[in-house]
Amino acid sequence: MKPVETSASLLELNKRELTLATTVLVGASTLVLGKYVYSALKNRGGASEEDQDSALVVNEERSIPDVMKAKSKDVVIIYGTQTGTSEDLAKRLSRSLQSDFSANPMVIDPQDFDVESLSRIGEDKIVVFLLSSTGDGEPTDDMVSWYNKIIPENTPTTDDYSSLEVPKFQVPESEEISPDYVYDKDKPLKNLTFASFGLGDSSYVDFNAHSKHVTRRLISLGATLLGPHGLGDGSKDTGADFAKWKDTVVPLIVDHIGLKPSSGSSAPYVPDWVITEINKNAPIYDKKKFVKFRFSNIENESDLPPERIKVDISNPWNSMVISAKHLTSPENEKSIVHIEFDISDSSMTYTTGDHIYLWPFNFDLNVDSLFSLMDVDPEQVINIVPNPDSTNSGSLPYSFNTYKNVLTFFMDVTTPTTQDTIKDVLMPNVKSQAGTEYLSKLVKDNDFYTEEIKKPLTSPGELLKKLISIETESNVPENERFKLQFDVLLSMLPRQSPRQYSISSSSLETPDKVSISVVVLKYKNVNGQNRYGVASNFIAAAVDVQIQKYGTLDGRAPSKIEPFDPSYSLRDKMLTTELVQNKDFRIPIYIRRSAFKLPEDPKIPVVMVGPGTGLAPFRGFVRERTQMLITGVEDLGATVLFFGNRHERLDFIYGDEMTDCFATLGKNNPDSKLFTAFSRDIPGKKVYVQDRVIENGDLVYKLLFEQGGYFYICGDGSRMA
Template sequence: MTLKQNNNLISPLGADQAAQLQQVVSQLSPNQLAWVSGYLYGLSAQDGAVAGSAAQPQAAAPAGQLTILYGSQTGNTKGVAQQAFDAAKAKGLNTKLVSMADYKPKDLKKETHVLIAVCTQGEGDAPDDAIELHEFLASKKAPKLADVKYSVIALGDSSYEFFCQTGKDFDERFAKLGATSIAPRVDCDVDYEAEAAAWIEDVIAKMSDELSAGVAPVAQAVVGSVAPAQASQYNKKNPFKATLETNQKITGRDSSKDIRHFEISLEDSGLTYQPGDSLGVWFRNDEKIVSELIEKVGLSADEKVKVADNEVTVVEALARHYELTLSHPGFVAKYAELTANADLAKLAEDRAALREYIDGRQIIDIVREHAAKLTAEQFLSCLRPITPRLYSIASSQAEVEEEVHLTVGLVKYDAFGEEHFGGCSGYLSERLEEGGEVEVFVEHSHFRLPEDTNAPVIMVGPGTGVAPFRAFVQEIDANELETPTWLFFGNPNFTEDFLYQVEWQDYLKRGVLNNIDLAFSRDQAEKVYVQDRMLEKAEELWQWLEKGAYFYVCGDASRMAKDVHDALVKIVAEQGGKSQEDAEAYVTELRKNKRYQRDVY
């Protein structure tokens, strides 16, 4: 029956409305019609019945709701959660996708069906947006979850000792609280896509059986996700071929560091970003390393091999598709097995010794020490897929428009008689010429300036960690905001390593930057770091916090971020007259309210 025919019956629609609706629904499939009907029913249930309309029979409600919780540091885990959400939506499930940072832990007791996607940061730590929920589940406040059915997918890196530890924690704690796992936890390494796809297919099918509903489920909701300001066709799987416009070294000739400032054109890409976002960069491995590997393993450069669904030459596979700079335990174990190398096999059995062995060694170093002939298929089976590197964006589009700026430290060191370079930093700094093409995409982040532009901002960013704060201050300046700002910056030497010195001095002179405290560790006998400067300014820093300041940290996770956190807690305890426990609670509350944010790596 068309809407025109239906209008002969009692209808609240006018002729024009009916015609417009008919035009829309005529283009929809039966599945889409069912979804739209559920969506409209959900709206009507929220807004109440239309006055004067005839009572209509209610559409069948879903048997329950599936909640997908994600904790993501770089965006990969969020991507897996989004894929699970899309798969659940395609099944017609009433589904909610929520960042753990935006989820109220006490709501767990209301859940019945939960999927958890979470990564592990560094040596077994939860990502920042998952910390609160992770701690809550281990506390006495955690509720019994006997009515909850769940599954966990954990993302990690087997190069680290505590591989996928956060995911293991969530799985263990849900089970301990009485929840029932509907599918075993899946622990994914850096090449996670295939395993993640299989997990999604499995758990969504099982959740669909659990939550089978009537023909009209209510609309799905996405909570706490950050969307780009403008849609673009370019993403991680379909990167934009951008132009490298500038490669400028910004540390001095005698500096112990080689830090580069890159400017990349995004013209005609449609890519947009906000201060705090990251730029993903796909890179090519060094051709010299590729050639040497081919020679030592006895491969043919022109032989065709299958990578994903494509056929490429061995040289192209090694240059573009496989990780050659970051060693990992799996490579040693598989290479030892295929080459029947007893020494490597013995080493692979000792986790501590193996990690010490691969520290500083690239794939080529291991092959040089233990050269052996393998087929292309055998050798490639030892390797992990190449992964793009994410760099904090060092610019604001309000200032630079269709450009993006990066601040990158070149990884360069001598080891085992050879000069070594980082995969992406070496590519950008040494092998990609200005004017050359580089494949990039934008990774959106939780790391954001306050919505209240009058809220003070405290930024702690030593070394290349200063990058997002350059973007923050550019944004504030370009939009002529009155945001009070305070920067803590550190590096080895004032004369060699004061990154963007002229810019900071100009911002300070014009009042865009209110305070700057510098920690150059090697300019005096006793080393001084950013956390030391914080403690020196403890009283004023506490006053800023009490006035509603937001506190940001960017940089090294293993030492700097922990030292800064400890200094922050100490300042709160001493200046606020609080116990250690109360000071920790104060800082936790800052984090809950998004007034304490970290971009650490």
């Protein structure tokens, strides 16, 4: 989603070119009008000179080379992630290096280390960067500190960085790099060899900007890039892009560190986690480190006032659900829901146009299917910590938990298992010939993997059941059959990643409440099996809880608890326990700043195109502009919204309130208008938002070109074009 600011160059376009340009949609959530993209300044606070000086004092626990030396590591893999994808790729790469080449890699979060220590990494070692971009090509939250130290704020993106001031790095001690190494203060990273892979989305104009900028900056500081700079495209297939890059770069990595492929079988399997079952009466058990629902990982949080609790991507806030409703008719083929959170008891604030990150809970079907394959009590309390012998560097928010809570709250039990995870985690734990042959074919035969796993979106549980059924049909002896262990399962599963949504409320109108609008995803796969969006159905279940608690939208109280598909045991508990009586249904969220904003000057007109749930941020914009009038702003520029869906009666979301808002806005400025397009209401004639834009080209032209307005679009580009 990007606002487009008019400029002198835009004035050269005629009205027809303008309206045609508005139909060019790039990607699933953004429109880019060629090169005319408004690039909002990023709010990045650079480190002060005093902070840089203090960082030059070596803290061995935060020094990459010191930790590598202490742990005998030869490869360090640094991920920058917003939702966990690059962290998962880092772990997969680490496992492959360890299994296939007996390398000693370690995976690190940049927040735990000092970027200034890169200058002391030995020439025979290698650093791998796997960096996601977020927002409009910005660094991820965990990379902001590093990024700000090596790339000054507002540095032109076309700069090759050769003219920038060189940041301060730690000066290597004598022979720390190599016997003949001489430190060069102008090229402080000439010791460093690195590989780089970015995760981005080509539908954004600043595709993979974070990774590109960091890579160029490291090279300008003297570092040597090993192999090609890989660029993963989330609008297509990041996994395939990563696999291609990995096949090219891994041989170069192992050659650089002086290793060869492991002879014979792969290295022994090492689980990522050490799991110990705990008696609640045992001295080791600490109730404060136990979680029943998903909470932040801040120790003794309940003892702190909200303003002292840091809320970020690593420490989400459990916000209370205070309002929820269905936005579409029950007859509609798709369900769209609205849910609202109270943030008044947190340190979080927001500005209209910001984003929410939300952590969903897994539904029962996928969780229970996994427990049916294991001989464990789901309610058993366990202590779970990273295995020091593995490449796993992360920990779960709470060290004490139950088997069921770990799978329900923290792990991704839905995403199909990757080929390298099958090879490095599952295959070493399978003894039978039949099972090994099946898994080996999945790993080696890409077409077979695509048909068996990728196309049907086969879940880890379904894969494991298929493996067990093959062994059963092949009459594999009982002592050779695969028995799923919990540590193996956890090593197979990625972390549950937060989902990002546009905030659909106005901070001017409701500063202590934020809302989102979500399409509930339910469909059949190629094999006719039910598939459910993890986050959207969890949100729909939360909406259902609210309706069951407080009655239906027309005020009628429900006569009984209705079933929900897919089922959530947590939902049923919410409807029958004290949590309901206390109106305390909480969901972990985090608010992140966005550059997708209204113009600072309210006199500037805005033109918005938002079909479907693309309306979400514009609902916030419209309510904000309406609230401006209510609070006394008199000279308000025109506000124009183009909204589209299939049927006016079934899925005109927020229809009544948008009509009311524009009645108010129109009284202040006659150019403020709401235009709608419902593609299935007129038999034989499909009308889309771009048709309405063209029909009203004179107005759009006047507001953008004659009055210098802003143009915004948000929605599913593949369905609007």
